Amino acid sequence: MRFRKYFKRMMLGVAFSLLTSSFLYSQTTLGVSGLLNSPSAVMSPDKTVKIGGNFLPKQFTTDIWDYHTFNFFINITFLSFLEISMNNTAFDLWNQNYFSNVDRSISIRLKALKEGRYWPAIVIGSNDVVSTSSLLGYAEGNKYFGTHYLALSKHFSFKDNIIGLHAAYNIPVSVHVMQRFPVSGGVSFAPSFLKSLNIIAEYDSRDFNIGANVLLFKHLYFQFFMNELKYPVFGMHIQFTI
Numbered sequence: 001m002r003f004r005k006y007f008k009r010m011m012l013g014v015a016f017s018l019l020t021s022s023f024l025y026s027q028t029t030l031g032v033s034g035l036l037n038s039p040s041a042v043m044s045p046d047k048t049v050k051i052g053g054n055f056l057p058k059q060f061t062t063d064i065w066d067y068h069t070f071n072f073f074i075n076i077t078f079l080s081f082l083e084i085s086m087n088n089t090a091f092d093l094w095n096q097n098y099f100s101n102v103d104r105s106i107s108i109r110l111k112a113l114k115e116g117r118y119w120p121a122i123v124i125g126s127n128d129v130v131s132t133s134s135l136l137g138y139a140e141g142n143k144y145f146g147t148h149y150l151a152l153s154k155h156f157s158f159k160d161n162i163i164g165l166h167a168a169y170n171i172p173v174s175v176h177v178m179q180r181f182p183v184s185g186g187v188s189f190a191p192s193f194l195k196s197l198n199i200i201a202e203y204d205s206r207d208f209n210i211g212a213n214v215l216l217f218k219h220l221y222f223q224f225f226m227n228e229l230k231y232p233v234f235g236m237h238i239q240f241t242i
Contacts (some may be wrong), residue, residue, distance in 0.1 A: 168184065
């Protein structure tokens, strides 16, 4: 019991230091709850901690990365309505033959409305909230993932299978974020025989993606999908409650 209290305080301290010492950075691929790469209004349970990373092909990232890269993140859900994620995406120095330095970014999500029987859940979110070139608004500097969004999610049960409908309106706040259409969204399907599995098809405001994620043994999360239906993106994280 004493160790649990100590560990909880330690993790909250880590989260606080990340928030106060870093300039900021969407969806599961960037360390926050969502679909594959499109926002959703699904939130993790209160006090959930996620630590993991993703492989990101160059076709998937913004134009600043013209090479394959990876990221790593820590995500904490405070209370039942606030989620904060700290993400680091690696830069490379090929002339020195190693990856060096990272882009640090923070995403924040607020649940405005909990899902009910007749209405969807609503979440307001922001990625790359602050950068060195812009505190909150539009940026031309290192705000590589700057986007604000409003997301809605509604789930239906059919013969014990869970079908989710998700939509979001996205507002880029960075010259680096390119989108073809501001509305994104998708469909998720959790089969009755394995409800921790989610099969997802989505449009992320730029491309169509299809894939799946699964939570095993309540702590191990794996995700794999095909960006533009042809480029593999995959990642994993561990999650636990404090």
